[in-house]
Structure formats: structure tokens, C-alpha cells
Amino acid sequence: MTENANAKTVYFLTSAEGIEASELTEPWKAVTEAGHSAKLVSPEGGEVELVHHGDPAGTRTADLTLAEVDAVDIDALVLPGGVFNPDTLRQDKTAVALVKQVHEAGKPVAAICHAPWVLVEADLLRGRRATGYTSIETDVRNAGAEWVGDQEVVVDGNLITSRNPDDLPAFNGAVLEALEHGGAAPQG
Numbered sequence: 001m002t003e004n005a006n007a008k009t010v011y012f013l014t015s016a017e018g019i020e021a022s023e024l025t026e027p028w029k030a031v032t033e034a035g036h037s038a039k040l041v042s043p044e045g046g047e048v049e050l051v052h053h054g055d056p057a058g059t060r061t062a063d064l065t066l067a068e069v070d071a072v073d074i075d076a077l078v079l080p081g082g083v084f085n086p087d088t089l090r091q092d093k094t095a096v097a098l099v100k101q102v103h104e105a106g107k108p109v110a111a112i113c114h115a116p117w118v119l120v121e122a123d124l125l126r127g128r129r130a131t132g133y134t135s136i137e138t139d140v141r142n143a144g145a146e147w148v149g150d151q152e153v154v155v156d157g158n159l160i161t162s163r164n165p166d167d168l169p170a171f172n173g174a175v176l177e178a179l180e181h182g183g184a185a186p187q188g
Contacts, residue, residue, distance in 0.1 A: 004035025008075035008179045012040050013095060014048050014062075018084025021050035021057040022165045023112050027078050030172035036075075036179060039063040043092055051082055066094050071101035076179055081113025081133065081164075090121035100124065103158060108178035110160035112171050116140055119159065129156040131163050 010031045012024060028038050042048050045065035050057040077099065079086065089095045100122040103109045111119055116132035117139060119125050126144030131154045141147050148154045152170035153162045160178060162171035 006180070008036045009073065010036055010038050010076045010078060010175070010179070011069065011074045012038060012078045012080060013066075013089065013098065014040065014042050014080055015085045015088035015092070015095075016042055016044055016046070017049040017051075018082045018088065019048055019050050019080050020082035020085070020113060020165065021052050022168060023080035023082065023115075024050065024060065026165075026168045027080070027110070027112075027172050027175060030176060031078075031179075034176050034179070041066055041069050043089075043095060051084075054083075066092070066098065069098060071098055071105060071107075074102050074107060076108040076110065076175060077102045078175065079109070079111040079115035079118050081111075081115045083114050086111075086113075086115040086117045089115075090118045096122045106158055108158050108160060108175065110162075110171065110175050110178070112162040112167070113164050116161050119143075119161070124159065128159055129154050130159065130161045132161055133164055 031038050040062045041064045042062040043066045045062045047059040103124050113133045120143040128145050129148050130140050130145040131148045137147050152167040153174045160174045
């Protein structure tokens with residue numbers, strides 16, 4: 001971890017299972033290696049189960065339960081994908097409300113792969129540009145977003161979206177840029 005005088009706290013919001021491992025661990029590593037702190041939040045706390053393309057890939061221990069989190073403490077929010085993880089989160093009214101609060105505070109909200117489903121549920125995509133896993137294109141379009149399927153990462157204001165684990169380097173870079181600039185990553 002490098003020393004960072006402008007260190008921020010990045011929260012990673014997941015359900016209890018079905019989290020695509022690389023979409024949690026690689027952004028986590030990028031954030032902490034840049035000198036920021038990272039916290040894992042899940043609705044019930046405890047162990048969360050990771051997967052690698054559906055196969056078990058270990059566990060991580062949540063730092064906080066969703067009830068213990070206040071949006072004002074969050075400098076940026078990352079929503080890892082997997083199929084089951086965001087599908088479960090979008091059904092949790094408290095999780096959806098937190099995502100909406102962080103977004104409305106102008107703080108970065110980053111979602112990769114299937115995680116834009118949570119952004120759909122929070123009604124954050126209307127009139128925005130976004131991407132995600134190819135199978136959620138119709139959902140994203142129906143939520144009022146312009147689908148951008150040919151870019152590794154799409155930054156629209158304080159929303160950051162990416163398509164899949166192959167896009168993690170670009171996704172991680174956009175998250176770090178947003179942290180450095182106190183909100184939205186600069187668009188290039």
C-alpha cells in the first residue's frame with residue numbers, strides 16, 4: 001500500500017453469495033494499493049461467498065452489515081458482479097436506497113458486469129450512458145440508458161460501468177481517477 005495524503009474510503013456492496021471473485025478482489029487490490037481504505041458491506045454481514053464463473057472461489061468476511069452503513073461515510077461505492085449477487089441486491093430495498101443515496105450525494109458509484117441491475121432498480125440510468133454484461137443490455141435500455149456495448153468502461157458523471165472481468169484494468173483505473181478527482185472520473 002502506498003502512502004496517500006488524500007486517502008478515501010471505498011465501500012464494496014455485495015449480497016451473501018454469488019459474487020464474481022475477480023470483480024471484488026481486483027478493484028479492492030487497486031484501491032488499497034493506491035493508499036485508500038476498503039470496506040466490505042453485505043446485508044447480513046459475516047462470510048460472503050465468492051465464485052469464479054459460477055464455481056465456488058472462497059469467502060470474504062464483511063466488515064459491516066448494511067444496517068451499520070451511512071452513505072455520508074462512503075467516498076465511493078463499488079458493486080461487483082456475478083449473476084446471483086446483483087440479482088439479490090436489487091431486491092433489497094435498503095441496498096438499493098444506499099446506492100441511490102451515494103449517487104445523489106455526487107459520489108462515484110461503480111458497477112461491473114451484472115451489477116448495473118442494481119443501478120436499474122435504483123432508477124439511476126435514465127438519460128445516462130452505461131454498459132454491462134451483454135445479457136443485461138435490454139434491462140439497461142429499458143431503464144432509459146443509452147447502451148454502450150463497445151467500450152471497456154463508460155463514465156457518465158459519477159456513474160462508472162464496465163462489461164465483464166476482462167475490463168477490470170479499465171474499470172479499476174476509472175474508479176481510481178474518480179477518487180483522485182473527488183467524484184466523477186474525467187471522461188476521455
